[in-house]
Amino acid sequence: MSKKTVNVEELAHLVAKGMQEKKALNIEILDLRKVKNAVTDFFVICTASSDTQLDAVKDSIEKEIKDTAGEKPFATEGNGSDGWALLDYITVVAHVFLPKKREFYALEELWGDAKVIKLPTE
Secondary structure (H helix, E strand, C coil): CCCCCCCHHHHHHHHHHHHHHCCCEEEEEEECCCCCCCCCCEEEEEECCCHHHHHHHHHHHHHHHHHHHCCCCCEEEEEHHHCEEEEECCCEEEEEECHHHHHHHCHHHHCCCCEEEECCCC
């Protein structure tokens, strides 16, 4: 597949696609573009059911973005043993959580003014 230039919304959906590929749960895209003092344009958040799945989801996101858009994350943090992972693409930040960490950080509540798009999961 040839690499193409993608806009910020397409990038957010590519992140979500990477999450869906590994059957992540409760995938939500938070559109932060109209939220005052937002740190990025989009958060894409999901839940993994195990450390192994969390690492697989993180790898899947990186592969999807690299294969489609030719981009690597600006920064990455965390892994399955931490209970969370973050991939920072500057305008889009992917968050992969184990259930207890997602509940603890509660990003959807913290950024409650954001427009939320909930994506179907199997």
